[in-house]
Structure formats: structure tokens, C-alpha cells
Amino acid sequence: MTTPAQLAFAWTALTAARMRSVLVIFAAAIGVAAVILLTALGEGARLYIMGEFSQLGSELLIVLPGKNEKGGGPPGMIFESERDLTLRDTAALRRLPHVTAVSPLSVGAIDASVGARSREATLLGSDATLQQTRKLKVARGEFLPPLELDSAQAVTVLGPTIARELFGSNSPLGEWVQLGDRRFRVIGILEEQGTSLGQNLNEVAIIPIANAQALFDNPALFRIMIEVDARSRMDSVKQAATRLLIELHQGEEDFTLITQDAVLSTFDAIFGVLTLSVAGIAAISLLVAGIIIMNVMLVSVSQRRGEIGLLMALGAPPALVLRLFLLESLLLGLLGALAGILLGRLGVWALAQAYPGFPLTTPLWAYLAAAFTALGAGLLFGWLPARRAARLDPVLALSGR
Amino acid sequence: MRIADLSRFTLQSLLAERQRSLLTMLAIAVGIAAVVLLTGLGSGLQRYLIGQFTQFGTHLIAVMPGKDNTTGMSISVIDTQRPLTLHDAQSLRDIPGVEAMTPVVSGQLTAEFAGKSRRTLAFGIGPQAPKVWGMALARGQFMPEDDLIAPRPVVMLGHTLAQSLFGHANPLGEKVRLGGMSFRVVGVLAPKGQMLGFDIDDAAYIPAALSLQLFNRDGVMEIDVLYREDESSASMVKRLSRRLMERHGAEDFTVQSQDQMLASLGKVLDVLTFAIGALGGIALLTGGVGILTLMSIAVAERRGEIGLLTALGAPSALVLRLFLGEAAILGALGGLLGVVIGLTGLWLLHLGIPALPFAPRADYLLVAEALALLIGLIAGVWPAMQAARLDPIEALREE
Numbered sequence: 001m002t003t004p005a006q007l008a009f010a011w012t013a014l015t016a017a018r019m020r021s022v023l024v025i026f027a028a029a030i031g032v033a034a035v036i037l038l039t040a041l042g043e044g045a046r047l048y049i050m051g052e053f054s055q056l057g058s059e060l061l062i063v064l065p066g067k068n069e070k071g072g073g074p075p076g077m078i079f080e081s082e083r084d085l086t087l088r089d090t091a092a093l094r095r096l097p098h099v100t101a102v103s104p105l106s107v108g109a110i111d112a113s114v115g116a117r118s119r120e121a122t123l124l125g126s127d128a129t130l131q132q133t134r135k136l137k138v139a140r141g142e143f144l145p146p147l148e149l150d151s152a153q154a155v156t157v158l159g160p161t162i163a164r165e166l167f168g169s170n171s172p173l174g175e176w177v178q179l180g181d182r183r184f185r186v187i188g189i190l191e192e193q194g195t196s197l198g199q200n201l202n203e204v205a206i207i208p209i210a211n212a213q214a215l216f217d218n219p220a221l222f223r224i225m226i227e228v229d230a231r232s233r234m235d236s237v238k239q240a241a242t243r244l245l246i247e248l249h250q251g252e253e254d255f256t257l258i259t260q261d262a263v264l265s266t267f268d269a270i271f272g273v274l275t276l277s278v279a280g281i282a283a284i285s286l287l288v289a290g291i292i293i294m295n296v297m298l299v300s301v302s303q304r305r306g307e308i309g310l311l312m313a314l315g316a317p318p319a320l321v322l323r324l325f326l327l328e329s330l331l332l333g334l335l336g337a338l339a340g341i342l343l344g345r346l347g348v349w350a351l352a353q354a355y356p357g358f359p360l361t362t363p364l365w366a367y368l369a370a371a372f373t374a375l376g377a378g379l380l381f382g383w384l385p386a387r388r389a390a391r392l393d394p395v396l397a398l399s400g401r
Numbered sequence: 402m403r404i405a406d407l408s409r410f411t412l413q414s415l416l417a418e419r420q421r422s423l424l425t426m427l428a429i430a431v432g433i434a435a436v437v438l439l440t441g442l443g444s445g446l447q448r449y450l451i452g453q454f455t456q457f458g459t460h461l462i463a464v465m466p467g468k469d470n471t472t473g474m475s476i477s478v479i480d481t482q483r484p485l486t487l488h489d490a491q492s493l494r495d496i497p498g499v500e501a502m503t504p505v506v507s508g509q510l511t512a513e514f515a516g517k518s519r520r521t522l523a524f525g526i527g528p529q530a531p532k533v534w535g536m537a538l539a540r541g542q543f544m545p546e547d548d549l550i551a552p553r554p555v556v557m558l559g560h561t562l563a564q565s566l567f568g569h570a571n572p573l574g575e576k577v578r579l580g581g582m583s584f585r586v587v588g589v590l591a592p593k594g595q596m597l598g599f600d601i602d603d604a605a606y607i608p609a610a611l612s613l614q615l616f617n618r619d620g621v622m623e624i625d626v627l628y629r630e631d632e633s634s635a636s637m638v639k640r641l642s643r644r645l646m647e648r649h650g651a652e653d654f655t656v657q658s659q660d661q662m663l664a665s666l667g668k669v670l671d672v673l674t675f676a677i678g679a680l681g682g683i684a685l686l687t688g689g690v691g692i693l694t695l696m697s698i699a700v701a702e703r704r705g706e707i708g709l710l711t712a713l714g715a716p717s718a719l720v721l722r723l724f725l726g727e728a729a730i731l732g733a734l735g736g737l738l739g740v741v742i743g744l745t746g747l748w749l750l751h752l753g754i755p756a757l758p759f760a761p762r763a764d765y766l767l768v769a770e771a772l773a774l775l776i777g778l779i780a781g782v783w784p785a786m787q788a789a790r791l792d793p794i795e796a797l798r799e800e
Contacts, residue, residue: 020697023697026544026690027687078510080507081509084617109467110467110481120653149574182483216481217619218617218618219617254511278680284431284684285683288431292691294697295424295694296694296695
């Protein structure tokens with residue numbers, strides 16, 4: 001029998017029991033569609049987070065105070081360190097080669113008030129370079145002026161939410177706002193931004209670092225952010241910065257330097273695992289579909305005993321019978337995979353219509369994995385029924401016993 | 402037909418095609434097992450996390466600076482103009498119902514002894530901290546009941562830290578340098594193990610006032626209060642808030658009881674458990690299609706039998722009921738099989754990872770079983786209607 005003839009034979013058998021075939025194909029399609037849809041969701045979540053991160057720029061090195069033997073402490077805790085990161089460290093880091101900007105950052109909570117209106121704001125102390133390192137956009141007015149690190153000037157740039165709540169519809173530019181126990185003149189308003197990884201930039205007040213240190217009476221910095229001129233030089237700058245800071249800290253490495261990439265790759269790994277396990281759970285239904293294929297093929301073998309007996313009596317070798325039935329279950333798997341891909345794409349499309357902002361793409365590997373699993377299920381679970389057909393005794397089969 | 406006859410009839414037709422019925426049940430069972438296993442994992446994780454959080458006791462209330470009460474940490478913990486001071490902490494001590502209280506400051510510093518040094522966690526605490534957190538000693542004693550504001554420089558070492566600095570030597574009475582300040586070792590704590598994967602024995606516990614000096618801070622990060630078991634957490638939260646309001650004149654702090662925290666954690670994990678259970682439920686849908694397929698094959702094969710039944714006077718409602726019953730039994734038995742497989746899987750997992758409690762959710766077991774029965778019924782409706790609508794003459798003629 002030629003291969004096209006074998007295919008035609010299997011196809012005829014499938015279309016003869018149309019209802020049954022459609023149902024089995026549907027079962028396999030559910031599994032494939034679920035895998036495709038769920039990986040699309042997982043990938044979408046990953047891309048979304050990555051997008052949030054890359055807003056911060058990937059040429060960023062971040063210095064945190066403190067270092068543990070094993071790196072870090074229990075999650076969700078903030079740790080002090082006995083030797084602070086200081087403005088002296090910041091100034092020294094600025095003299096490193098291939099560094100385009102170094103921003104000191106101190107953070108705290110403060111009461112912001114205008115007249116009788118008052119609310120709690122997040123105070124960020126930094127300088128003009130913060131606009132570059134954090135990719136901040138100013139909607140109105142201007143950002144902090146370039147100042148010496150240790151010189152104070154009572155000016156502030158407000159987040160849009162804070163500005164609205166303190167000033168209502170009036171223009172805040174040039175007005176005075178009380179931050180803690182001092183007054184600052186508003187020189188700029190930030191552009192509206194989404195919450196960037198828990199840091200809500202809509203509710204901040206940014207002031208020069210020297211003013212912030214005076215307000216909190218605390219010379220310690222929360223972070224130092226270093227922007228490197230090219231991605232390829234991240235490692236060499238990281239090493240140079242580490243050496244420099246160790247020297248400044250009396251030979252002790254009591255700080256931690258992380259790259260944006262390190263944070264990114266951690267997230268990447270977490271989401272990768274998450275997507276894989278969700279897809280894996282969805283793939284359980286492919287196992288179920290396999291069982292159904294086996295069941296239906298077994299039924300079909302027992303119903304077509306006469307036909308098989310005739311084939312063998314006419315001289316068909318058992319290997320051919322085996323191949324014919326395997327081909328049939330493979331076809332079921334293949335059609336199921338195709339239908340599933342269609343169904344999955346339809347689902348992804350519907351989701352994309354419902355949530356336009358969310359990036360939804362199914363990676364190629366998900367299509368391939370789902371399709372191959374469906375085909376594999378057809379082959380694997382088709383084996384037993386096919387073998388049973390091949391082992392039939394033509395005499396017994398033809399006599400109907 | 403009597404119920405007994407009805408069930409005998411359906412069981413017999415299922416048994417006649419033993420292999421087929423078994424495979425159909427297996428298809429349903431895989432889906433149910435997935436649901437049972439996944440929800441069991443979810444609630445196991447929930448129990449594990451709650452166990453981790455309650456290892457310091459349940460009658461706890463935490464007071465933090467800042468009024469930001471959303472999830473996550475208030476920015477005030479890092480720096481604020483309205484800190485929670487040691488005096489604030491002290492003022493909470495004599496509130497009725499308060500059993501013990503400790504301020505908390507956490508940080509990292511270098512611990513040095515005889516040329517050896519190690520970066521370690523440092524917790525600034527009050528003398529009542531052992532009572533609040535249920536700490537246990539390996540040797541020596543707890544911190545003396547010093548004044549909160551002006552304590553003596555003493556330190557209690559966590560187990561890991563003591564080992565790495567002193568090896569097998571006795572650390573008691575020795576002077577250790579922490580962040581450049583000298584502390585006398587009064588006690589070594591019994592090992593407590595890991596908290597969420599971090600070694601909490603790699604830590605030094607020093608008086609809060611000295612930690613504030615070391616880290617150059619005005620305020621503590623948190624005040625933990627242990628209250629008497631006969632008090633309700635709500636009234637304690639109210640009392641603590643009132644006292645702090647009197648002192649600060651504004652609500653610039655957050656009071657959160659362990660109950661509230663666990664409740665919100667539980668809510669999140671419940672949603673998670675439900676979500677992965679629902680994912681496993683996709684396989685159930687597939688299993689339902691399997692029942693539908695098999696039942697429609699059965700109806701097609703047994704046309705003669707159905708025709709005979711109708712010719713003998715069986716009303717079509719009875720035929721409908723017979724086939725529906727068959728489908729429902731397939732679903733229900735498949736469900737039972739799935740529950741057994743799922744529970745076995747969970748138990749094996751528990752044997753493999755003892756930290757994960759064996760925590761099958763009874764409610765999800767019942768829901769899964771009911772779902773299996775329901776899926777069997779729904780999948781059976783269409784084939785059963787086909788059977789009931791058969792014309793007996795047509796059906797018998799084909800024989």
C-alpha cells in the first residue's frame with residue numbers, strides 16, 4: 001500500500017464515524033488551546049514587567065548599603081547598615097570613567113501641606129541627574145537645577161497627584177509648599193506615570209539632596225544610582241566602582257552593587273518557571289485527550305474486526321495493519337492540534353480585544369510543544385489499539401468470533 | 402422499573418464493556434486528581450506560610466511608623482519626620498492587657514572577634530523580646546531588664562553567628578565588636594532554623610537604643626506587642642492607637658494585629674488555590690468530552706437493545722434515565738478514582754518534602770466529586786436523548 005493510499009484509508013475510517021472523530025479532535029483541541037492561551041498570559045505578564053523595568057534603563061548600576069554573607073535578608077524587611085553610603089561616595093563615583101550620571105537618593109515619608117490642605121508624601125532627595133537615571137519626564141516647569149551636592153536650595157518638583165491634591169486646579173508653579181518644617185518653592189510637575197514596581201512616582205516630592213539630609217537630620221543615602229555609557233562596559237564599571245567604594249570604606253565591602261540586568265534576569269527566571277508550570281498544568285488535559293484517543297481507537301478496533309480480518313486475509317502483513325491504525329490516531333492528534341491552535345489563537349485574540357494595553361503573544365515554543373504533545377499523545381496512546389488490531393487472527397476475526 | 406433494577410441494569414452494561422468503562426473513568430480521574438493535587442498543594446503552601454508567620458506567637462500586634470496601610474511597607478520605615486521613638490515604645494508597656502513589648506530595629510553590620518569577622522543581621526530589641534517572640538536559649542541568659550533608653554552593651558548571639566565566631570569555645574562573657582562598638586556576650590540562642598528560606602540564626606540581638614546609635618536613626622522600625630490571651634485583638638489595637646494618638650496628636654502610625662495580617666494573607670492564598678484548581682479543571686472538561694464520546698458510541702452500538710426495550714413498553718423517559726444513569730456513574734466512579742489518585746499523590750509529595758503539610762481541602766474534594774458527577778450527567782444528556790428518541794421499529798429492523 002502506498003503512503004497516500006494509507007492516508008486515504010485512515011481518512012475514510014475517520015470520516016465514516018464523523019461524530020466520534022469530531023468529539024475526539026475537540027478533546028485534544030481543548031488541551032492545545034489551553035496551553036496556548038495560558039502561555040500567552042504568562043508571556044504577557046513577563047513582557048509587561050520587563051517593560052516596566054526597562055523604563056528605568058538597562059545601563060543602571062544600583063548601590064545599596066549593607067551586605068550579608070549570603071546576600072540579603074528575609075524578604076520584605078529593610079536593613080540599616082553601620083557604615084552609610086554618603087555624598088562623598090557619590091562624588092567619588094562621579095570621577096570614574098565611562099560613567100554618565102551618578103544620582104544619590106534618600107527616601108522618607110513627609111507631610112506636605114499648602115494652607116490647610118495636607119497629606120503624606122514620599123520625599124525623594126536627589127539632584128539634577130535623577131531625571132536622567134530614572135528617566136523622569138517633567139510635564140510643566142523644570143527639574144531640579146544642577147547644584148553642588150552639598151548646597152541646598154529650597155525648591156521642589158512634585159508628582160502630579162500630590163500637586164493636584166494640594167493645589168486643586170491652580171497652577172502650583174512658583175507657589176510655596178510646606179514639606180515637614182520647611183518651605184519649598186515648586187519649580188516643576190512630573191508627568192503622570194503608572195505605578196512603576198511599587199514606586200508610585202505620582203505621589204513624590206523631589207528636593208535637593210542637601211535639603212533632604214537636613215530635613216531628616218540623616219547623612220545616610222538610601223541608594224546610589226550609576227548610569228554607565230554603554231551596556232558592554234557594565235561589568236568593568238561595576239568592578240571599578242566596587243574597588244573604589246571598598247577603598248573609601250576602609251577596606252570593607254559593606255555595600256551591595258546590583259545591576260538592572262541581575263534584577264531583570266531574576267524576574268525573567270521567575271516568570272519563565274511560572275509560565276512553564278501553568279502550561280504544564282494545562283497539558284494535563286492533553287493526557288486526558290490521549291486516554292480518550294486510546295479508548296475510541298480500542299472501540300474502533302473491536303468494531304472493525306471483520307474489516308481487519310479481510311485485510312489480512314487479502315495478504316496485508318500485520319505491520320501494515322499496525323501502521324494503518326497508528327496513522328488514524330496520529331491524524332486525530334494532528335487535527336486536534338490544528339483545531340486547538342485555531343481555538344487558542346481565537347482566545348488570545350478575544351483577550352487582546354478585552355485588554356488592549358496588555359502585551360499578549362504566544363511564544364513559538366508553546367505552539368510547537370502543544371502540537372507535538374498532541375501528536376505524541378496520539379502516537380503513544382494509539383500504539384496499544386493498533387497493536388491489538390495487528391495481532392488479530394484473520395480466521396477468528398472473519399468468522400465474527 | 403425499580404431503582405434496584407435500574408442500577409443493576411446500568412451497572413451490567415458498564416461491566417459488559419469493562420475496558421472501555423475503565424478508560425473513560427480514567428480520563429475523568431486524571432482531571433479530578435489534578436484538581437485535588439493542585440488545591441492540596443495550594444492549601445499546603447498556605448499552612449506552611451501561616452506556620453512560618455505564627456512561629457513567633459499569634460497574640461501579636463505590630464506598630465509601625467507612617468499611616469500608609471496598604472500592602473507592602475510604609476516608606477516611613479526608612480525615614481520620617483515623625484518617628485516612633487523608644488519613649489513611644491515604653492509608653493505602651495503599662496497599657497492594660499499588654500503582656501510584653503519590644504521595639505525592633507533591623508540592620509546589617511560586621512561582627513568581629515579575635516581576628517574573625519562576619520557580616521551578619523543585627524536586631525535592636527528590648528529586654529522583653531524573648532517573651533514576645535518566644536525565643537529560647539542554648540546557653541547563658543537573656544538580656545538583663547535594663548532601662549530601654551540607657552541599656553548596657555550586651556549581646557545575645559544567634560546560633561550560626563556564635564558558631565562562626567567562636568567555634569566550640571564558650572562565648573559567654575567575651576567581648577564582641579559589632580559595627581565598631583564593643584558588646585559583652587550574655588547568651589546564645591537555641592537554633593530556630595529558617596524563616597522563608599533565610600537563616601535567622603545568623604544574627605546578633607542588641608539593645609534597641611544602641612542599635613539606633615549604630616545605625617544613626619531616631620526612630621524604631623516597628624514595635625511588637627504581645628497581649629494577654631483573654632484580650633481581643635480589636636480592643637487591643639484600639640487601646641494602643643489611643644495611647645499613641647495622645648502622644649503624637651495625629652495618627653501617623655499603623656497598628657496591625659497578627660490576625661489582620663494572616664487574614665489578608667489567607668485571602669490572597671485562597672484566590673491562588675482556587676485559580677490553580679480551576680486550571681486543573683480544564684482537564685475535567687476534556688474528560689467530559691470523553692464521556693460524551695463513549696456514551697454516543699454506546700447508544701449507536703446498542704440500538705437493537707434500546708429498540709427491544711421500547712417495543713416491550715419501556716417509556717422513553719425510562720430509556721433516557723438508563724443512559725443518563727450510566728453516564729453519571731462513569732463520572733462519579735471516575736471522580737472517586739481521581740480523588741484516591743490525587744490524595745495518594747499529595748501524600749507521596751508530603752513524604753518527599755516533609756516541610757509541606759499534607760493538607761487536602763475537604764471542600765475541594767467534595768466540589769471535585771460533585772463536579773465529576775455533574776460532568777457525567779451533562780455529557781450524558783445528548784446521547785441519552787438520542788437513545789430515548791429512537792424509533793423502536795427502525796432500531797429493531799437493523800438487527
